[in-house]
Amino acid sequence: MTSKFDRREFLLSASAGLFAMGSSPLTWPRPGMGATRATAPTLLTIYLRGGNDALGTVIPYTNKMYYDVRPTISIGPETTPEEPGVVKLTDHYGLHPALGALKPLWDAKKLSAILNVGSPHPTRSHFDAQDFMEYASPGDRTMKQGWLNRFLAATKATGQSELRALALQGLLPRSLRGDHPVLAVPTLRQGESEGLLDLFDDVYRSGSGEMMDGGGDSRGREEAVAVGRHTIETLRRFWEVAEMNPDDDASDHYPKGQFGARLRLLARIIKKQVGLEVAALDVPGWDHHQGEGSTDGAIQRDLKNLGDGLAAFAADLGGALDRTLILVMTEFGRTVAENGNRGTDHGRGSMMLAIGGGVNGAKIFGDYGTLDPKELADGRDLPVQIDFRTVFHEALEGTFGYKAEKGFFPLWSPKEPLGLFRSAKAK
Amino acid sequence: MKLMPLALAGTLLWASAQAQKPETGPLTEDERIAHVLSRLTFGPRPGDAEKVRSAGIESWLNTQLGAESADNPVAASLLKEFETLGLRPGEISELAEGKEGAGKPKRTLDEVRQLSGRELRASVVVRGVLADHQLREVLMHFWRNHFNVHLPKESVLYTATHYEEHALRPHALGKFQNLLSATAHHPAMLVYLDNALSRRPPSKSELKQVERKYRKQTGSRETARELVEIAKQSGLNENYARELLELHTLGVDNGYTQKDVIEVARAFTGWTVDFEKNPDGFRFRGDMHDPGPKVVLGKALPEGKQDEAIAEGEAILKRLAQHDSTAEFIATKLVRYLVNDDPPAAVVAAAAKTFRSSKGDLRETVRAIVLHPEFFARAHFRAKFKTPLELVFSAVRVVGAEVETWRSLVEAIDTLGMPIYGCEDPTGFSDAAEGWRDPGVMAHRWRFAMNLVSGKVPGVFLPSSWYEGLPEDPLELSQTLVRRICPSGVGSATAAVLERVVLQEVQSGTQEEGRGRKQLARKLTGILLGSPEFQQQ
Numbered sequence: 005m006t007s008k009f010d011r012r013e014f015l016l017s018a019s020a021g022l023f024a025m026g027s028s029p030l031t032w033p034r035p036g037m038g039a040t041r042a043t044a045p046t047l048l049t050i051y052l053r054g055g056n057d058a059l060g061t062v063i064p065y066t067n068k069m070y071y072d073v074r075p076t077i078s079i080g081p082e083t084t085p086e087e088p089g090v091v092k093l094t095d096h097y098g099l100h101p102a103l104g105a106l107k108p109l110w111d112a113k114k115l116s117a118i119l120n121v122g123s124p125h126p127t128r129s130h131f132d133a134q135d136f137m138e139y140a141s142p143g144d145r146t147m148k149q150g151w152l153n154r155f156l157a158a159t160k161a162t163g164q165s166e167l168r169a170l171a172l173q174g175l176l177p178r179s180l181r182g183d184h185p186v187l188a189v190p191t192l193r194q195g196e197s198e199g200l201l202d203l204f205d206d207v208y209r210s211g212s213g214e215m216m217d218g219g220g221d222s223r224g225r226e227e228a229v230a231v232g233r234h235t236i237e238t239l240r241r242f243w244e245v246a247e248m249n250p251d252d253d254a255s256d257h258y259p260k261g262q263f264g265a266r267l268r269l270l271a272r273i274i275k276k277q278v279g280l281e282v283a284a285l286d287v288p289g290w291d292h293h294q295g296e297g298s299t300d301g302a303i304q305r306d307l308k309n310l311g312d313g314l315a316a317f318a319a320d321l322g323g324a325l326d327r328t329l330i331l332v333m334t335e336f337g338r339t340v341a342e343n344g345n346r347g348t349d350h351g352r353g354s355m356m357l358a359i360g361g362g363v364n365g366a367k368i369f370g371d372y373g374t375l376d377p378k379e380l381a382d383g384r385d386l387p388v389q390i391d392f393r394t395v396f397h398e399a400l401e402g403t404f405g406y407k408a409e410k411g412f413f414p415l416w417s418p419k420e421p422l423g424l425f426r427s428a429k430a431k
Numbered sequence: 432m433k434l435m436p437l438a439l440a441g442t443l444l445w446a447s448a449q450a451q452k453p454e455t456g457p458l459t460e461d462e463r464i465a466h467v468l469s470r471l472t473f474g475p476r477p478g479d480a481e482k483v484r485s486a487g488i489e490s491w492l493n494t495q496l497g498a499e500s501a502d503n504p505v506a507a508s509l510l511k512e513f514e515t516l517g518l519r520p521g522e523i524s525e526l527a528e529g530k531e532g533a534g535k536p537k538r539t540l541d542e543v544r545q546l547s548g549r550e551l552r553a554s555v556v557v558r559g560v561l562a563d564h565q566l567r568e569v570l571m572h573f574w575r576n577h578f579n580v581h582l583p584k585e586s587v588l589y590t591a592t593h594y595e596e597h598a599l600r601p602h603a604l605g606k607f608q609n610l611l612s613a614t615a616h617h618p619a620m621l622v623y624l625d626n627a628l629s630r631r632p633p634s635k636s637e638l639k640q641v642e643r644k645y646r647k648q649t650g651s652r653e654t655a656r657e658l659v660e661i662a663k664q665s666g667l668n669e670n671y672a673r674e675l676l677e678l679h680t681l682g683v684d685n686g687y688t689q690k691d692v693i694e695v696a697r698a699f700t701g702w703t704v705d706f707e708k709n710p711d712g713f714r715f716r717g718d719m720h721d722p723g724p725k726v727v728l729g730k731a732l733p734e735g736k737q738d739e740a741i742a743e744g745e746a747i748l749k750r751l752a753q754h755d756s757t758a759e760f761i762a763t764k765l766v767r768y769l770v771n772d773d774p775p776a777a778v779v780a781a782a783a784k785t786f787r788s789s790k791g792d793l794r795e796t797v798r799a800i801v802l803h804p805e806f807f808a809r810a811h812f813r814a815k816f817k818t819p820l821e822l823v824f825s826a827v828r829v830v831g832a833e834v835e836t837w838r839s840l841v842e843a844i845d846t847l848g849m850p851i852y853g854c855e856d857p858t859g860f861s862d863a864a865e866g867w868r869d870p871g872v873m874a875h876r877w878r879f880a881m882n883l884v885s886g887k888v889p890g891v892f893l894p895s896s897w898y899e900g901l902p903e904d905p906l907e908l909s910q911t912l913v914r915r916i917c918p919s920g921v922g923s924a925t926a927a928v929l930e931r932v933v934l935q936e937v938q939s940g941t942q943e944e945g946r947g948r949k950q951l952a953r954k955l956t957g958i959l960l961g962s963p964e965f966q967q968q
Contacts, residue, residue, distance in 0.1 A: 124657060124658060129584065129585070130583075131581065131583070131584055131855050135855070145670070145673075174846060174848070174871075174875065175848050176869060185869070185870050186869075186870070187870045187871050188869060188870070188871040188872070189871060190871055190872075190874040190875050190878070191846075192874060192875075192878060196878065197874060200874055200877045200878055200881065201874070203877070203881070203958065203961075204873075204877050204958070204961055206924060206927065206928045206931075207924055207925050207928050207958060207961070207962050207963065208873075208924070208963060209924045227816075227864065227868065228816055228864075228963045228966050228967060229924075229963050231868040231870070231872075231873055232873045232963060234870050235870055235871055235872065235873040235874055236873075238870050238871070239871065239874060416657075
C-alpha cells in the first residue's frame with residue numbers, strides 16, 4: 005500500500021515540479037543539462053514471445069541426432085546451391101543462416117550464446133513461464149513486481165533521468181511493471197503523438213482547486229490531470245531526444261517493420277546519453293507449432309528480422325555498444341524432435357544471446373549434449389542446466405555493478421557465475 | 432467578420448460562467464441523473480438523461496434492478512449473427528466439420544475456435560454499448576473481472592463463451608452461491624487456474640526417489656531439493672484453491688491460513704475436465720482425488736468414499752459462500768466499483784448486511800448500495816477514474832456512434848491495456864484508478880478520442896444526428912457540446928481550450944460553411960472526450 009502511495013506522490017510531485025519550472029518549452033531540461041547520468045550503461049532485454057526454438061537458432065551441426073529427429077526442419081552443415089547451411093561459430097555450433105548478419109559481432113567478440121538456459125519450474129504454459137521469468141520468481145505467484153522494476157526501485161536516487169527506463173511498446177512488459185514508474189512509449193507515430201500532446205497540453209493543466217465544478221474527490225481529479233501532465237512532459241522529452249539530429253543514424257540497414265523502427269529509436273536515445281538504464285522490447289510470434297521450417301518457414305522469417313535488426317542496432321550504436329548489454333531471451337525452448345507439422349512443441353531449456361562491448365564474446369555457454377532422449381528432460385526437451393536467474397544476476401552486476409541483495413530473487417541464491425562479462429572474468 | 436467582436440465578448444462571459452466554484456450540498460436533480468447514468472450504466476446515450484428524468488430516478492432504478500429483460504432488438508439481431516456465442520466446445524468443433532455443401536468454406540478446428548474467442552469479445556462490446564438493461568452489463572463486467580479467466584490460456588479460448596453465457600450471465604443478479612458454484616465447475620476456470628491438473632501429491636517415498644534422481648543428475652544436494660519442491664507442485668496444484676479463498680470469496684488474508692489453502696486444494700483434487708465424458712466439460716475423477724480427512728477453516732469436512740468425494744468441494748463452496756468474510760469482501764468490492772475507490776464504510780456495512788440476510792442475493796445487495804443515502808453523496812460524484820473499457824464504452828455511447836465494425840472497439844480497448852478476457856492475472860483488472868495511471872497511457876486515450884471523432888476508428892462513425900440541433904453560433908455550439916458530453920460542466924482549463932479552438936475557427940472564417948462547422952464540432956467533441964472531466968465518472 006505504501007508503495008502505491010509513493011507512486012502517486014511521485015506523479016503529483018513530478019508534475020508539480022514541472023509547473024514550478026513553467027511550461028515554456030525553453031525551460032525544459034535539455035540533455036547534458038541538469039541531473040542526468042550522462043554515461044549510464046544500458047541493459048536492453050529483447051523478449052521473444054512464444055518460446056523460441058533453441059535448436060533452430062543455434063545449431064549443433066555436427067550432431068547426428070539433431071538431423072535424425074528433425075528430418076524436414078534441420079539446417080545442413082554446408083551451404084549448397086539449393087540451400088544455405090549454418091553460419092559456423094565453433095567446431096560444433098553454428099547460427100541459423102537467417103542470423104548471418106550477427107557473424108561479424110561474433111568475430112569481434114561482442115556476441116555470445118547461452119544454451120540450455122531456462123526455468124527450474126516445469127511449466128510449459130507460455131503465460132506461467134513468462135510470469136515466472138519476468139518476475140524472476142519461478143513457482144511463486146505472489147511476486148508482482150518485475151525483476152527490472154525491482155532493480156530500478158532498489159537503485160533509485162535523486163537526480164536520475166526521467167528517461168531512466170523505457171518500454172518501446174504501448175504496454176509495459178511484466179519485467180518492468182511495479183512501483184517504479186516506467187514510461188511505456190505509446191505506439192504512435194511521432195507526428196501524431198506531438199499533435200495530441202499539443203492539443204491536450206492546455207487541457208491537462210491545473211494547480212488550482214477549481215479544475216472541475218460539482219464536488220467529488222478533488223484529489224482524484226488532480227491525479228487524472230497529473231498523469232496527463234506526466235504523459236505530456238515525459239513523452240515530449242522522449243521525442244525531443246529522439247529527434248535531435250535525426251540524421252546521425254549510423255546504420256540505415258534496419259529491417260522494415262516495427263522491430264527495426266523501435267530499435268532505431270532506441271539507438272538514438274542511447275547515443276544521446278540521457279541516462280537511459282533499462283529498456284525492454286517484445287517480439288511476438290515465436291510459437292512455431294507448425295510451419296517452422298528450416299530456411300523456408302516461419303523461423304527463417306523471424307530470425308532474419310531479429311538478426312538484421314540487432315546487427316543494424318549494434319552498428320548504429322557504434323562506440324555506445326561498449327556500455328550496452330543486449331540480452332535476447334524467451335520463456336522456454338521447444339521439443340528436440342520436430343512434430344508432424346514441420347514445427348515443434350513447447351519444451352524446457354532454451355537459449356539466450358548476449359551482445360555488447362563488455363560481453364565475454366565468441367563463447368558458447370552451456371551445451372546441448374548428445375540430444376539422446378535419456379539425457380533430455382522428460383525424454384523430449386533440452387534440460388535446463390543454467391537457471392535464467394544466474395544470467396539476470398550477472399547481467400545486473402556486469403552492466404551496473406549492482407549485486408542483487410538477498411531476497412531480490414526470492415528463495416534463490418546466486419550460483420557459480422558463467423563469466424558472461426570480460427571484466428568479471430578478469431577479476 | 433461582423434461576428435467576431437460579438438463572439439469575443441461572448442467568450443469572456445462564457446469562460447467566467449464555466450469556471451464555477453465547486454458546488455456544495457446535496458446533488459441537484461441533474462447531477463443525480465448524471466450520477467446514476469455514469470455508475471449504473473456505461474454512460475448516457477443521447478436522450479438517456481431525459482428518459483430518467485421523465486421516469487423518475489427511483490422508478491428507473493427499480494426497472495434496472497427488476498426482472499431481466501431480453502437483449503434489445505438491435506443488440507439481439509447483431510448477436511444472432513454470431514455463430515458461436517454460448518456454445519459448448521463440442522458444438523464449436525462441429526462448425527469446423529463437413530458443412531462444405533452449405534456454401535460455407537470448410538474451416539479448420541483452430542479457425543472456429545479462434546472465431547469463438549473473437550465473437551465472445553465482440554459480444555461483450557455489443558451488449559455493453561447497446562443493452563437496455565445496462566445494470567446487468569455493468570455487473571457482468573464486474574463478475575467477469577472477479578471470476579477472471581484468460582482467453583489465450585489453452586482451451587479457455589473456446590470454453591469462455593459458454594462460461595460467459597451459462598456460468599456468469601444467469602447469475603449476475605442472482606445468488607452468489609450459484610455463481611460461485613457455476614464458475615467452480617466450469618472447464619474455463621478449471622483449466623485457467625490449473626485445477627484440472629491437480630491430483631493427490633506424490634508420496635514421501637515417491638519424492639525421495641525424485642530427489643535421489645536429481646542429486647545424481649545435478650550433483651548438488653541444494654539444487655535437488657529445489658527441484659523436489661517443484662516436483663511437489665506437479666501433484667497438488669494450489670492455484671485454484673488459493674484464488675478461491677483469496678480472490679473469489681474471503682479476500683486476501685481474511686480468515687484463512689496457508690494450511691487452509693492446502694486443505695482446500697486437496698479437497699478439490701479430481702475436479703477436472705473431460706469433454707468425452709461430459710459435453711459441458713466437468714468431471715470428477717476419484718482416482719485423482721486425495722483421500723483422507725481434511726480440516727478447512729477450523730472445521731472438519733464430511734469425508735466421502737472415493738467416488739463421492741466430490742462432496743468435499745461442494746461443501747467448501749457452500750461454506751465459503753455463506754462466510755461472513757465473503758459478505759464483507761464482495762460488499763467492499765461492489766461498493767468500490769459502484770461508489771468510490773475508497774469505499775465508504777457505511778455503504779459497505781449495509782451491503783454486507785444485506786448479502787448475509789438475503790443469503791447472498793446479488794440483486795438485493797446491489798439495491799442496498801444504490802438505495803443507500805450515501806450513494807448520492809457529493810463526495811462520490813465524478814470521483815472515479817474510468818477504466819479503459821468504461822472510457823471506450825462511454826465515449827461510443829455519449830455520441831451515439833454508429834458501429835459497423837465492433838472488433839475496432841475490442842481492439843481499442845486492447846490498446847488501452849484492458850483486453851476483454853485478456854487479463855493474465857487471476858486478480859482481474861484493477862477497478863481503482865491506481866491500475867490505470869502508468870506514464871504514457873493518457874496518450875492512447877487522447878488518440879482514441881480524436882480517432883473516434885475523425886472516423887479513424889475503422890467502422891465506427893459519428894452519426895449524422897450528432898450534428899443535428901447544433902447552434903449556428905460557434906460559441907453556443909461549443910456550449911451545447913459541453914452539455915451533451917460533460918453535462919455537469921467542465922473546469923476552467925478545458926473551457927479555455929475549447930474557447931481558443933472556437934476563436935481560431937472564427938478568425939479563420941471557415942465556420943460559416945457547413946463543413947467547417949462540422950469540423951469544428953468534431954474537434955471540440957474530441958477534446959471533450961479526451962478531457963480530464965470525461966475520464967472521470
